[in-house]
Amino acid sequence: MRLVDIETRAAWTVADLEGDTRWIETLDDAARRDLTNAVRAAHDPARSLFDYQRADFDLGRAWTPITRCLREIKEGRGFALLRGLPRDGLSSAEFELLTWAIGLHIGVARPQGKASQYLSAVRDAGIAYRTARGRGYSSAAELDFHTDSADIALLTCYNVAKSGGESMVSSSVTAHNVMVRERPNLAALLYQPLYFSRQREQAPDEAPFYPNPVWDEAGGLLYSKWNRNRVIQAQAMEGVPALTPLQHEAMDYLDEILRRPELMYATHLRPGDMQMLNNHVTLHSRTAFEDHDDPALKRCLFRLWLAPPDWPALPRSWRPAYGSVAAGTVRGGIIGQAYDETRRNYERRQAAELGMRQPGS
């Protein structure tokens, strides 16, 4: 437990982000052209995403700015915004493939839910968020601040909503430091495990819930994991200890800190933007939105979760959620209930290409 301030660039305030915009990269026309050409040359509607390989896509002049973003999320602010993806020249299927292609160069994609899907279209599918099966990305609701269950989350924006749908990011390292200063007893409590519901999406060999503390350390770095909706849903499950009043207070205090105007960065993603997040040091959220009536205009983003080859080991307490905590392993994700040979082969091939290991191998 570290009840002192942690000083890294990942501990930022809104003023820090506004004063130093190295976390924003904008692709120029040449880079955009290279991406368009790479996707057009490889796109084949008869192939599934799993059929593509890294070598199918030469990202050309876009790769250098992408690597700067990767460094920023790994060792800098923990999030980055890549602007200027070729949205206008591509169909939504091609734009989805572009998202996947960039992912192939970064890490091993991780499944995201019950259907073991590796790339989710984030749009309103009429799902109720605050229920035992609720998942925020399929709803139009305002979401709690949370981390996704993977090292990296990429979100590319194809269409924006008619109104709302603002995207928010807060630094979990800053939130930790603030809580340590203001309420050290509550901060200490969040180093103890909470129980998170798997929202009935668990794989056959997984329990319906898992323990994970909000804070922990590994290799001198602070890690954070939080999702109020899942912690509250787990309370209805047999075998999950009831939250104490002090734990409730700590959870409420954390959420209150995350939304302080000087700590919460809010922005509207624009078509062609890619938001890149390090889930260990940031939390994210979004406001409710009202959508267009025309299906072709409806809010549409593509979400990809990735395990990168060169990130450090996670805290041991992350193991129930991540499967493996070792560096260079294929870890994280929501394995789900459709994890089959095709998916296993994709992961094996992609891990080998990046020099990564699979847990247990």
Ligand SMILES: [Fe+2]
């Ligand atoms: Fe999320």
